[in-house]
Amino acid sequence: MKSIGIVTSGGDAPGMNAVMWAAVKAARFRNMKIYGVMNGYQGLIDNEIVELNDRNIEGIIDRGGTRLGTARCAAMMTEEGQHAAVRNMYDHGIEGLLVAGGDGSFRGARDLARLGVPVVCVPATIDNDLGYTDYCIGFDTACNTAVDAISKIRDTMMSHNRVAVVEVMGRHCGDIALTVGMVGGADYILVPEVEYDKPFDIDNVVDRLTKNREYGNKSAMVVLAEGVMYEHKNRAELLGQMILERMPQLDLKVNILGHVQRGGCPSARDRRYALQMTERAVQMLHHGDTGRVVGIKDSAVIDMPLDEALAIKKVLNESFFRLAHALGQAI
Numbered sequence: 001m002k003s004i005g006i007v008t009s010g011g012d013a014p015g016m017n018a019v020m021w022a023a024v025k026a027a028r029f030r031n032m033k034i035y036g037v038m039n040g041y042q043g044l045i046d047n048e049i050v051e052l053n054d055r056n057i058e059g060i061i062d063r064g065g066t067r068l069g070t071a072r073c074a075a076m077m078t079e080e081g082q083h084a085a086v087r088n089m090y091d092h093g094i095e096g097l098l099v100a101g102g103d104g105s106f107r108g109a110r111d112l113a114r115l116g117v118p119v120v121c122v123p124a125t126i127d128n129d130l131g132y133t134d135y136c137i138g139f140d141t142a143c144n145t146a147v148d149a150i151s152k153i154r155d156t157m158m159s160h161n162r163v164a165v166v167e168v169m170g171r172h173c174g175d176i177a178l179t180v181g182m183v184g185g186a187d188y189i190l191v192p193e194v195e196y197d198k199p200f201d202i203d204n205v206v207d208r209l210t211k212n213r214e215y216g217n218k219s220a221m222v223v224l225a226e227g228v229m230y231e232h233k234n235r236a237e238l239l240g241q242m243i244l245e246r247m248p249q250l251d252l253k254v255n256i257l258g259h260v261q262r263g264g265c266p267s268a269r270d271r272r273y274a275l276q277m278t279e280r281a282v283q284m285l286h287h288g289d290t291g292r293v294v295g296i297k298d299s300a301v302i303d304m305p306l307d308e309a310l311a312i313k314k315v316l317n318e319s320f321f322r323l324a325h326a327l328g329q330a331i
């Protein structure tokens with residue numbers, strides 16, 4: 001291939017700009033032209049496509065968000081939208097597309113591949129919810145942000161002998177909650193994967209908080225993923241109320257961390273994986289590969305067919321789960 005495009009799609013993730021940076025550098029190394037698609041797949045459909053050069057990536061490797069912009073694009077799920085996207089790509093002479101995003105973005109890429117567009121995908125989503133890869137770009141930075149917030153919340157909770165309920169992101173995946181709950185020293189961690197297996201039981205949470213008070217702890221921290229009781233808009237508030245109904249003596253505060261977790265300067269880990277995976281993706285497009293994903297397994301860069309990757313179910317890290325148990329953190 002002589003000319004490729006890059007699109008960032010779905011929820012932004014810290015490290016997406018490092019993907020763009022690496023894509024431009026790797027394309028130039030191979031004397032390929034590279035075009036940036038603005039605002040996710042919507043920009044592909046609306047023909048918002050610009051040729052990229054070094055000026056576009058100056059100073060962006062350490063910036064949060066995505067300079068290309070992103071969107072959640074319903075039009076990409078329609079045949080009309082997909083055909084418009086393909087037409088615009090070919091009008092620009094773009095022969096293949098690098099897609100950085102999560103599950104929904106990969107499904108959009110698969111639709112394009114079925115229409116004959118060569119695509120290679122790079123996983124970038126703070127939720128870390130793609131089953132085929134150990135790692136998605138953005139996860140480490142989001143965890144660092146959430147852990148920092150949890151530590152600060154604990155300082156004030158301990159000063160007042162209070163209990164905190166902290167909600168972190170993760171719609172269908174408890175990776176952020178499990179990681180930050182563990183390293184943040186939470187007393188109880190609630191993740192959607194456990195809730196899918198056995199219905200959420202408030203008595204278990206109350207039991208643990210009661211025991212912890214008997215052990216002498218005056219303060220406590222409960223971390224829940226947004227995917228727990230997802231059908232409720234105010235799930236963290238609801239959990240707080242449920243606890244207070246059973247333990248009215250507690251002074252309990254609810255904190256929802258929200259979009260702060262999606263922003264900020266990408267960590268060294270996120271940048272390194274962004275550079276490694278993007279370089280591989282550009283190399284693959286240059287060779288004419290299509291319908292593939294790049295990922296990380298046991299710290300090494302891997303690639304595999306997109307269809308196969310999408311069929312692999314994401315599961316919670318079993319050894320982390322056991323570790324949390326062994327350290328007395330209830331899940």
Ligand code: F6P
Nearest residue numbers: 011012125126127169170171262
């Ligand atoms: O990108 C993943 C994610 O951050 C989820 O954890 C969260 O449920 C969702 O995106 C929020 O998306 P939006 O910013 O579009 O409301």
